[in-house]
Amino acid sequence: MPDLWLPGAEIHDLGDHAPTDQQYPPKAIAHITWDRNATAAAPQDWCTFDDLVGYFTGSGAGNAPHLVWDPFSGRTAQLFPADSRSKSLLSPPESPTRTNRAGRVVIQIEAVFFPYCRYGGAVYPRLVDTPCLGWDRLHAWIASWGVPDLWPMGRPTDFSDHRDEGVWETRGGWYAHAHVPFNDHSDPGSWPDFTTVPTIPPPHQHPVPPPEPAPARYQVTINGLPYGYDARGYQVTAVGRGLVSQGFGGHYHSGPGPTWTDADTENYADYQRSLGYAGQDADGVPGEGSLRRLLGYVPGPRTVSTAHVVAAARTDPGAEQGHRTYGSEAAIVEQALADEGLLEQRWVDGSFGSRTVAAYAAWQRRCGYSDSDADGIPGPESLHRLGAARGFTVTD
Template identity: 55%
Template sequence: MPELWMPGAARLDVGDHAPTDGGPAKAIAHITWDRNATAAKPQDLVPYLNLRSYFAGSGAGNAPHILWDPFGGRFTQFLPANSRSKSLADKPGGTRTNRAGKVVLQVEALFFPYCRVGREIYPRLVDTPCKGWDELQDWVHSWGVPNRWPMGRPDDFVPHRSEAVWAKEAGWYGHSQVPENNHQDPGSWPAFTDTPAPSKPRYEPFPGATFFKAGRRSPIIAAMHKRLVAEGCNKYQSSTNADVWGSGDERSYAAWQRKLGYAGADADGQPGPTSWSKLQVPNV
């Protein structure tokens, strides 16, 4: 299962957790836009700790999941991934913007146009070092958010919104692309980098209690068969159809449960998540 809290991010849980509604997994790109600067009149970037303190304090009701510092690669997380945040406007009776997906992960980049850091001036977010973007992208992707922009990667400060796309398409959305909102950010966002395929787990995850039905054929059952024999729990009369769940599997698994110390109804031969995990069936 993906991590509820982004690895490497500082955790400042503001509480007020609430579930999302399900549907296409989404991530929302924001910038903090805490000062109005121009090319003629740039302004110093607001310190990261100021925004962190704001979202953990008086601004907790608007806190995103992640505050990202693209200059230093720092992250602070205020809500777990499986909770909604309240970073988006949500009008009564319409789409529940903050909940409209399996996850709706909201990211605030510490940035405003023409911010100044040292002697450098940065007109767009993509002009910054974008430190930590790879890690952020990979964590968001681990929650099922595809590396795509259903309404196009933001490249201006003009709103582009479609409720039909929002309702059906998983992926990243700019704040300027979310229904019921009037913000124009983020203006730009870094391009996706190659995301490595998730590594295959060493052992087969528990497939669920309903998986083990008479006649079920699967390489998982054959791999389990071999492990039970290796553990000295061989109650099979034959190795024919080793990949089909039957009475021999049930007797052998009951022997494994008894070996673990279970008795009575807890050693009925039906696999459960704890005994399965301890059997360490190789991933197939």
């Protein structure tokens, strides 16, 4: 099976994957972002790749393609795997096909470009006038999914549209947005050829730096839990929140969340460098030492001993500031209290101190306890209720 994710692309998985309609032939759809209206007489500065990725991973997620492609540097971001539909096409109820799904694959590419954009001091009327860096890699990956090197309605050469439902339903290949039935856009206006790939920038363009290396994409296991790309679980959220609280959240467009993405790796690499690590020791995948320094404890499986939590609640408040009797288990309870809105996130640190005791007392009152039964020292019944509400297991 071909790669679901374009090798070398920056991965910003939006989730919300959905299958395509396999009875139709495979397709690729060519778009340009066309985020500004410029003319030959009034060119405008190019809108950056990072800005467009930020849009599609934020407020524009409902219109997101599979791929965002920067033809000036070759950088590419992928938002959906190849076997999922994406969301850049109109698909009204009157359409005979679900246009975003009408193929064994329906891979949609948004080139970060608008006509007469100005980049590096030069003005580019058409997409094909740009260097089209990265096109050969992108094209080869799409071809690996069985999309033939054909334009069933003609390769786009201008901004006129042509839509034919019969061709759309029966022929695989490349389609301009201007070719898709029941859509009203007329982009992309031009598209690079399948065989001729520009490799030399046009005159008067400043040199374009090569794309940065892709973030590390491997996992490690620490105390029974995974970390690194595509790791999932509460510990990933805990790391992300810890990074944000320490001022290392600059790569997040949303989140942090329970699935480890490239943004987590990049933020963690910034944190590692702040500790003096370098090279492979600062590749953004945690080690036990840096993880403990970030969180103050090492997360463990989501199982909490009532006896341990009670001991922490009785010991930590009177001990030295930040003392952790059972840090990983206390942190699970603290995070649950924070998720219930009873404890500030910054106090989720594994130390069952006075603020955590007060938050737990508030939870006990929420459960209907009062007076000495709401003293902030966990009891089995209230702890089981918190575990059931927030997804952790309680043992005696």
